[in-house]
Amino acid sequence: MSAEIVTDLLSSAFRFLIVEVVLSFLIQGPGYLLCRIFNKSVEPDCALSTIVGFLFWILVGYLSYSIYQFNSVDACLDSGGRYNYDTSVCER
Template sequence: MAVEAVGEIFTGIFRFLFRILTEVLLEFLLKGTGYFICRPFSKNINPDGFKVVIAGFAFWVLMFIVALKVFNFVQVDKCLDSGGSYNYQTKTCVHQS
């Protein structure tokens, strides 16, 4: 009986956290960003529409790709600043000894 009560409490907590996470992810990150992208192009844009979600999703995918490119650039720059040479084929920093 006590185990069932604890299980129900944890289930309720996880449902609550999942709901908050999905609402924040969907509403704010996808729809919010998509709305701000689509709004200058159309005054009749539906904030809950499919175009808004796709625009928001495309934006975040693009930001992820840009972040990966910037990270790679920073790694190469760190290597060169420390006096090494960067091997682009193996993606490693080579220091001359």
């Protein structure tokens, strides 16, 4: 009996975390803010906000990876090494 209550509470908390925090705040929030720049009548929970939010986070991930790659090449060259772009290895 008590195990069912705990399971239901954890399930509800997990569902709240996924739906409210991840979807609404982290995805639809930036999407809404970006859409709001171009269209003042956009709704915060519309499909356009969700799509733009996903695209925003994909762009953030791509830019983060690009900056990481640039910094690793730069650190190799600054330390006097030679960066091999074919194998992505710093040769010293």
